[in-house]
Structure formats: C-alpha cells, structure tokens
Amino acid sequence: MKQAMVILNPSSGNEAANDYKAEIVEVVSDKGYNVTVKETKKQDDATAFAEEAVNEGYDYVVGAGGDGTINEVITGLAKYDNQPLFSFVPFGTVNDFARAIGIPLKPKAAIAWLKEADTEQRVDIGKVNDRYFVNVVALGAVAEATYDVGVEQKTRLGPLAYYIEGAKTLAENKIYPLTFKVGGETIEEEAFLVIIGMTNSIAGFERIATDAKLDDGHMHVFIVKKLAGFDIMTVLPSVLAGEFKDHEKVHYIKTNELTIESTQSLHTNIDGDEGDDLPLHLTVLPKHIRLLKK
Numbered sequence: 361m362k363q364a365m366v367i368l369n370p371s372s373g374n375e376a377a378n379d380y381k382a383e384i385v386e387v388v389s390d391k392g393y394n395v396t397v398k399e400t401k402k403q404d405d406a407t408a409f410a411e412e413a414v415n416e417g418y419d420y421v422v423g424a425g426g427d428g429t430i431n432e433v434i435t436g437l438a439k440y441d442n443q444p445l446f447s448f449v450p451f452g453t454v455n456d457f458a459r460a461i462g463i464p465l466k467p468k469a470a471i472a473w474l475k476e477a478d479t480e481q482r483v484d485i486g487k488v489n490d491r492y493f494v495n496v497v498a499l500g501a502v503a504e505a506t507y508d509v510g511v512e513q514k515t516r517l518g519p520l521a522y523y524i525e526g527a528k529t530l531a532e533n534k535i536y537p538l539t540f541k542v543g544g545e546t547i548e549e550e551a552f553l554v555i556i557g558m559t560n561s562i563a564g565f566e567r568i569a570t571d572a573k574l575d576d577g578h579m580h581v582f583i584v585k586k587l588a589g590f591d592i593m594t595v596l597p598s599v600l601a602g603e604f605k606d607h608e609k610v611h612y613i614k615t616n617e618l619t620i621e622s623t624q625s626l627h628t629n630i631d632g633d634e635g636d637d638l639p640l641h642l643t644v645l646p647k648h649i650r651l652l653k654k
C-alpha cells in the first residue's frame with residue numbers, strides 16, 4: 361500500500377490545526393494511502409519529519425500549518441531528488457503559498473480541496489544561501505518589523521498585525537545602501553525595502569507580482585527606494601491595483617539568480633521568519649517540488 365505522512369503543527373492557526381487532524385487523515389486515507397501522522401513540537405521538527413519521509417520512501421507528504429511549517433516541510437524535501445508528492449492544508453495567519461496555489465484559506469474548504477487534489481504540478485522554490493524559500497525574502501525595516509508581531513496580536517488581527525508593525529517603520533523611512541549583482545550587471549540602490557517573491561502573493565497581497573507563476577523559473581525582485589511623503593500615499597494603491605512594479609520609486613527585476621551585498625549589517629526575513637544577514641545569494645530551483653493540487 362502507498363504510504364503518506366501528515367506533518368501537522370498542532371499550535372498553528374491558534375491551535376485550529378489540531379481540531380482538523382482526524383478529517384485530514386480521513387481524506388488522505390480515502391485517496392488510498394496508509395497514513396502516519398507526525399506532530400511538530402518545536403522549530404525544525406517539520407523539516408526532520410519531511411526528511412524522514414523521503415528516506416523511508418513515503419509516496420506522499422501532507423503538511424498542515426502556517427507558512428513557517430510549510431517552509432520547514434519543503435526544506436526537508438528540497439534536498440532530495442527522489443521526492444514524494446506534496447500537498448498542504450493552510451492554518452497560518454497570512455498563508456501566501458496557499459493563496460498562490462489557490463488553496464482555500466478556510467480549513468473546511470481547504471480539506472475539501474485536498475480531497476480533490478489529484479494533479480501533479482512541479483513548482484519552483486527559491487534558495488537563499490543554504491536555506492529554501494517558497495514565498496518571499498524581504499529586507500529592510502518593514503521586514504524586520506515582522507519579528508515584533510506577537511501571537512496574541514496575530515490571533516486578534518490576522519495579517520493586519522503585520523501591516524501595523526510595518527506601517528510604524530514607514531515613518532522612519534530608514535534606507536540602506538545595497539549592491540545587487542544580476543546577469544553580469546552591478547546595480548547600486550539606496551533602498552527602503554527589498555522584496556523577492558516567488559509567487560504572486562506576498563504578505564497576503566495577491567497582486568504584488570501579478571505575472572508570477574508557480575513554475576515560471578524566476579524570482580520577482582522589487583527594490584523600493586527612499587519614499588517621500590507623497591509616495592507613501594501612492595505605494596499602497598499601486599499594490600492594490602497590481603501596478604507596484606511600475607511605481608516610480610520601485611525598481612523591478614525578474615531573474616533566476618541574484619546577489620545582494622551591503623556595507624551595512626542588515627537582517628532579512630525568509631518566508632516570514634528571521635533569515636540570514638547579508639550578503640545573500642539567491643537562485644531559483646525550477647520545478648523542484650512535486651505539488652499535488654486540484
């Protein structure tokens with residue numbers, strides 16, 4: 361019989377994931393798999409379980425958790441060539457990867473989606489230094505502000521909690537001198553924020569990288585330059601209108617490889633969690649994950 365592993369973060373989504381465990385197991389069993397459930401207790405558990413699934417020859421891995429858990433599961437799978445199929449049920453606050461794939465964000469609907477998932481699509485992921493990302497690498501004060509968002513705040517406000525913390529940094533408008541090496545070219549920019557997205561959905565905004573596809577082989581790089589008072593009023597509408605890359609203070613680059621350096625020390629954010637400091641070397645791993653989707 362085919363083997364499936366469900367990797368579930370019981371604490372995700374304000375502990376909602378735990379309530380749906382039995383339903384997820386039932387759906388995966390009905391697809392004809394013998395199901396093993398692995399519950400995470402701490403950071404990196406999901407990566408270790410996913411590696412175990414590959415090494416023990418599992419056919420299918422189903423993640424259940426927020427973007428952090430999904431990143432960890434994919435990190436476990438990504439190192440290997442003989443990967444199992446992968447699906448997931450989103451239980452996080454933002455759920456960018458689910459938005460990009462078209463997985464419903466409400467648990468019941470997402471489980472119904474999982475039931476109907478029967479089509480394999482190979483999707484891209486990104487590599488940043490030694491780590492993997494499925495959604496976004498961000499740097500700048502807004503990116504750092506996400507660490508200050510508390511669990512209670514996320515539960516109460518959802519993605520808005522991140523925007524409130526981010527908005528506080530707009531007032532400071534701190535900029536960083538950055539060097540980008542891309543396609544043999546060196547670009548110097550004084551940037552307020554840099555966003556490198558793999559999919560259309562970034563921080564819950566589904567129209568930032570409007571033409572990004574799950575398997576387009578590219579990263580979508582948005583370098584936001586120093587904003588003057590009036591620009592702050594026009595950036596958000598440009599995001600909502602799907603015209604962010606055309607904003608006069610945004611330098612947009614589409615590439616499959618990029619290096620970012622700075623003379624200043626600067627933290628980064630990888631899929632919503634604290635990432636490496638600069639320098640960063642980013643590449644696309646094209647069609648690297650075997651997503652099973654509806």
Ligand SMILES: Nc1ncnc2c1ncn2[C@@H]1O[C@H](COP(=O)(O)OP(=O)(O)OP(=O)(O)O)[C@@H](O)[C@H]1O
Binds near residue numbers: 374403426453454
């Ligand atoms: N049993 C657990 N109890 C508490 N924390 C856990 C547990 N298992 C994993 N974690 C932590 O949860 C992190 C991932 O959380 P995840 O992103 O899945 O959910 P979330 O916080 O609800 O979602 P979001 O990040 O979108 O708000 C892991 O990196 C790990 O540190």
